[in-house]
Amino acid sequence: MSGPATLFLVFIPYALAHYVSWLLRSLNAVLAPQLVAQANLTPAQLGMLTSTYFLAFAAAQLPVGIALDRYGPRRVQFVLLLVAALGTLAFAGGRDFTGLAVARALMGFGLAACFMSAIKALTTWLPAHKAPSVQGYLIAAGGLGAATSxxxxxxxxxxxxxxxxxxxxxxxxxxxxxxxxxxxxxxxAAPPRPFSRNALAETFSHPVFRETAMLLLIPHTVxxxxxxxxxxxxxxxxxxxxxxxxxxxxxxxxxAVIFGSIGVGMLTEWATKRGWRTLDVAAAGVLLFVVLQCLFVMGWRSAQQLLPVVFMLLGCVTGMEYSIIAQAMPPALTGRASTCLNLLIFVGAFAVQAxxxxxxxCWRPSPLGHYPAVAYxxxxxxxxLIQLPGLCRYLLRRFR
Incomplete structure (x- = not known):
């Protein structure tokens, strides 16, 4: 396919789906006061309600991976977006914690293929050396959706x-x-391969999958x-x-997510041309990301309004694992390899958010409903603490 055809027929339609996915995933951060007031939610319930999206998203990953490799991203994405529309309508009609949680889970299930279908389509129609930068543009589209929320x-x-x-x-x-x-x-059409235990073991035992997940998986969930x-x-x-x-x-x-994602893709493409491994670039970003979180732990008071912005900016580097794994796996396994990764990420994100x-x-709120800084x-x-082992392991192996 020519460049303009790839842009208008592949990138833009799937990027719009990714845009909607991030918008709906991030929406509760702004709707939280209304949801708390309507359903009288505690912090634990609010976290559980919002994170049911991740749980359903994770549960859908293995069947979505099989479907992407067997039926292709076009048909799979069409059906699942209709499921997401149904869940969004149900969320609009929710009145209590249970109803909202079920609807939120349905939204997560319906949006489970947005990023993976885009990766599957783009790796099919694009040359391999363009993958990091185009993935950066794709994540930027998701960041634009989150910005809209x-x-x-x-x-x-x-x-x-x-x-x-x-x-x-x-x-x-x-x-x-x-x-x-x-x-x-x-x-x-790729040759059909049933998702057997051998295929699952082949995915998880692949050295690039294993090394990438050990470094980037937990920071991504955070x-x-x-x-x-x-x-x-x-x-x-x-x-x-x-x-x-x-x-x-x-x-x-x-x-910051939008420009950070584009910048990470361009930086990675530049670094790989000069002999750097993509994983080395990712490790440097993860190190900065963890250092930033230490400022939250220390209660850093100078320019507190900048901390969340820099958190979003540095968090973009965690998305590099998709392109690393997609380029390393055999073509017939790219869909299920990416969805296996997604399964781990969104189970972890559910655990982190909840x-x-x-x-x-564990702390009592003030009369106005605010929780103390020490709780955060x-x-x-x-x-x-949960991110340090993977980062330290990578740095030790790298400098050996």
């Missing part, structure tokens, strides 16, 4: 209820599904779990910013 959503709530907002987003899911069905090409909910709560409880200021700072953070709320809930310091300290 902040200040633009906050402004939209001045003109409509959050229920009507969800209805419009359900319509967006249907529109993108139709766009993919009508425009996206069908990749050449980025997803904290970015989608707890950064906003930290801004409200520790520095004490209002809802408008929080929406603005989250918007800046998502802008566990963070459990830690915060302890939660971030635990996150740093």
């Amino acid at each position: 902040t200040l633009p959503v906050r402004l939209a709530l001045h003109h409509m209820s959050w229920q009507w907002l969800m209805i419009w987003l359900a319509c967006a899911c249907v529109a993108v599904a139709l766009l993919i069905l009508l425009l996206a090409p069908t990749p050449p 980025f997803f779990g904290v970015q989608g909910l707890w950064i906003a709560r930290w801004l409200a409880d520790v520095p004490g910013f209002g809802e408008q200021a929080i929406a603005w700072l989250l918007y800046l953070g998502m802008a 566990g963070f709320g459990q830690v915060i809930g 310091q302890c939660a971030f300290a635990l996150l740093v």
Whole structure:
């Protein structure tokens, strides 16, 4: 395919799906006050409600991987986006914790293939040396969706209820599904390979898969779990910013995701041409990401409004594992290898997001409902501790 054809028929339709996926995944960070007020949620319930998206997303990964390799990304993405639209409508009608959680899980299941189908399609139609930079553009599209879930959503709530907002987003899911069905090409059929235990073992035992996951998996789960909910709560409880200021700072953070993703892709492509391993670039980014979280642990007070923005910026580096693994695995296994990785990431993100709320809930809130800074310091300290082993192992192996 020519460059313009790849852009309009492959990249744009799948990037729009990824955009919608990030928008719906990050939405609860802004809707949290309305959801807490309507369903009388505790921090643990709010974390559990938001993280059911990750749990359902993870549960869908293995069947999605089989479907992507067998039926192709076009048909799989069309069907699942319709499921996401149904879940979004159900969320608009939810009235209590159970109803909202079930709807949120349905949304997660329906959006489970957005990134993987894009990776599958792009690796089919693009030369390998373009993969890191194009993946950066794809993640930037997701960052744009997350940015839309902040200040633009906050402004939209001045003109409509959050229920009507969800209805419009359900319509967006249907529109993108139709766009993919009508425009996206069908990749050449790969020889069918059942997802047997041997195929699963082949994926997890692949040296590149194993080495990449050990370094990047836990930081990626931390980025997803904290970015989608707890950064906003930290801004409200520790520095004490209002809802408008929080929406603005989250918007800046998502802008950092957009430019950071593009920058990471371009930097990686530049570094690999000069003999650097992609994993070395990722390791440097993970080191900076962990150091930044130590500032949260230490209760750093200077320019607190910049911490969430830099957190989003450095967290972009964790997405590099998709392109590393997609290029290393055999073509017939790229769909299921990526979804195996997604399974691990989103199970971890569920645990991080729900566990963070459990830690915060160990302290009593103030009369205004704010939790003390020490609660967040302890939660971030635990996150740093679980990321250190993988980073230290990689650095020891690298310098040997």
